[in-house]
Amino acid sequence: MNRLSDWHIMGALVVLGLGLPFVAPSLITQLSFLWLMVVFAMTWDMLGGRMGYNSFGNIVFFGIGCYAAAVVQRDAGLPYFEALALGLALGAVLAVAAALLFGAALLGIRGHYFAIGTLGLGITAAEIAAGWDYVGAGSGMALPLYPGALGAREFFFCFSLFAVAVVCFLCLRWLYGTRFGLALNAIRDDQDKADAMGLRTTRIKVFAWCISAFFLAISGGLAANMIGFIDPRDVAFAGATFGVWMVLMAILGGKGTLWGPVLGAIVFHVTQELFWTYLLGWQRVALGLLIVVIVVFFPQGIMGWIAERRAAREGAAP
Amino acid sequence: MLDNLALLVQFPAVTVDVVVNGLLIGAIFALAAYGMALVWGVLNIVNVVQGELVVLGGYVTFLLVQAGMPPLIGVPVSAIVMFGVGWVLYRAIVFRVVDKDIFISILATFGLAILIQQLANLSFGADVRSVDAGLGSLHFLDGMVTVAWVKMIAFVLALAAGASLWLFLRHARLGQAIRATAQNPRAARILGIDTGRVYAATYALNAALCGAAGSLAVMAWTIHPYMGLPYTVRSFMVVVVAGVGNVGAVVAAGLGLGALENLAGFVLGTEFQIAFVFALMVAILVWRHWRAARRREHLK
Numbered sequence: 144m145n146r147l148s149d150w151h152i153m154g155a156l157v158v159l160g161l162g163l164p165f166v167a168p169s170l171i172t173q174l175s176f177l178w179l180m181v182v183f184a185m186t187w188d189m190l191g192g193r194m195g196y197n198s199f200g201n202i203v204f205f206g207i208g209c210y211a212a213a214v215v216q217r218d219a220g221l222p223y224f225e226a227l228a229l230g231l232a233l234g235a236v237l238a239v240a241a242a243l244l245f246g247a248a249l250l251g252i253r254g255h256y257f258a259i260g261t262l263g264l265g266i267t268a269a270e271i272a273a274g275w276d277y278v279g280a281g282s283g284m285a286l287p288l289y290p291g292a293l294g295a296r297e298f299f300f301c302f303s304l305f306a307v308a309v310v311c312f313l314c315l316r317w318l319y320g321t322r323f324g325l326a327l328n329a330i331r332d333d334q335d336k337a338d339a340m341g342l343r344t345t346r347i348k349v350f351a352w353c354i355s356a357f358f359l360a361i362s363g364g365l366a367a368n369m370i371g372f373i374d375p376r377d378v379a380f381a382g383a384t385f386g387v388w389m390v391l392m393a394i395l396g397g398k399g400t401l402w403g404p405v406l407g408a409i410v411f412h413v414t415q416e417l418f419w420t421y422l423l424g425w426q427r428v429a430l431g432l433l434i435v436v437i438v439v440f441f442p443q444g445i446m447g448w449i450a451e452r453r454a455a456r457e458g459a460a461p
Numbered sequence: 462m463l464d465n466l467a468l469l470v471q472f473p474a475v476t477v478d479v480v481v482n483g484l485l486i487g488a489i490f491a492l493a494a495y496g497m498a499l500v501w502g503v504l505n506i507v508n509v510v511q512g513e514l515v516v517l518g519g520y521v522t523f524l525l526v527q528a529g530m531p532p533l534i535g536v537p538v539s540a541i542v543m544f545g546v547g548w549v550l551y552r553a554i555v556f557r558v559v560d561k562d563i564f565i566s567i568l569a570t571f572g573l574a575i576l577i578q579q580l581a582n583l584s585f586g587a588d589v590r591s592v593d594a595g596l597g598s599l600h601f602l603d604g605m606v607t608v609a610w611v612k613m614i615a616f617v618l619a620l621a622a623g624a625s626l627w628l629f630l631r632h633a634r635l636g637q638a639i640r641a642t643a644q645n646p647r648a649a650r651i652l653g654i655d656t657g658r659v660y661a662a663t664y665a666l667n668a669a670l671c672g673a674a675g676s677l678a679v680m681a682w683t684i685h686p687y688m689g690l691p692y693t694v695r696s697f698m699v700v701v702v703a704g705v706g707n708v709g710a711v712v713a714a715g716l717g718l719g720a721l722e723n724l725a726g727f728v729l730g731t732e733f734q735i736a737f738v739f740a741l742m743v744a745i746l747v748w749r750h751w752r753a754a755r756r757r758e759h760l761k
Contacts, residue, residue, distance in 0.1 A: 197564045199571075248747045251754060254564075255507045255567055258567050259507065259742070260743050260746040262694075263746075264739075267739040270732075270733065270735045271733070273732070425583075428576060428583070430572075431573065431578075432576055434571065434572025435573055439557045439565075
């Protein structure tokens, strides 16, 4: 993208994000989910793509955000927006604390042990939430009703999630340009060498996970309110849907690239919205098939494929 | 929770009952784990679809019993059918990820797991299935300890399958080829071993073991389309604890896991049993890492 700079694409997306809800109000829920997916893919890619730590457990932080918001809104006795703000803040704090704890425990583990360990983390969280009466156990929790006018709710959450996605993107874009971003890549490429060069790899890894956790928790609290109901296994700790999608979207778009996760999320989500309804109960079969096909035949992703094509056309190394 | 713990202390017979039943179930875990160790050691793949192969094996037996066959016939039939399924899976998908990055193989087999799980859900329904082997139960200690005969049989069969696999790997021609390929695939190829075929056979053998385990599981316990991942994680955990090439340790770890899990299910309540399995796995991984870090070793 020589002449087409990041800022052009960003500008176009901002126009889309701000304009589309007014132009096509019927698409507003899909659009809100799209921003959620973008956050999922970007935060996953920070570890999976940039740092080489493929986590299946990032959904834990999303779930913590969901439940923190729901519990605060239920028990705090505050007006809606104050309770929401407090819930989001609490969710973010809890998720970052959880990332510190899990990160210190798990981020020293490498390769497939880390991947399967984080998978265990996600499912443990879901099972505990599903058995814990304080958070509604298996029947989940209902969120309070939005106080504003009819239809205002969708606008509010669409713009909030959009704001989270934009802030997350800008934050990550800035971070990737700093020493910290280079350190992430160094850890991915050769952790032992990075260690030997004096990088405090554990601290960097835990910090990266905390950033992921922060954005996931905020988006979790908002998404829970947008959906209006949280189920432990199908919404909050939905490892089989959201948890897998985030990996898939990042890989589809191109791991470890700036725009890859965003692109992957858009392509995945639009395809899903277009075709999912025609599959009538076969959606998850299709998801399994899609994972296999993408991972086996298209592991470099869209951005990787573009880079390969350009390298081939220009006859030079990418 | 504390009440149950007090119960265990007050009535040792209850403890014996829970532990014995856990040990017997553990033999099934050991069988599936043995297959995972085989695939891990030879193909260098963490086979996340393992649990789904177990569940499919269970459904084969369930269908046979529906068709009027005696349940115990299901064990060899499930193993044979799953051998075929494993071969097809390998030739269709798995061989493409053998030499790739380990994460690619995890994600690809995870995708396969979702695919099989959902297909099982669509074809057999989401109900919990079980087969009554019709063999009755054994009672010990004034009826305080009850052990179903089928669990005893499952235990013996699982150990027998493990033993015969060990003999097969040691003495059969194909078994020796499998071990040679595990040691050094390139050298094996130079010496005229068709490593592609060996890989396929290994994967199919693993599927057969899973099929037998699933068949025993549906008789001794229950089967459900979404029950696969816990089996995968149990196998993984057992292999992590026992190591890849050690049959005795795999059996011991499998039995221990069964007993521990049953005790945890009793104390915490069955709704937390799955949470316990997954949390235990995370704890084992963390513990292993800390131990290695203290000795300043690297885990491969």
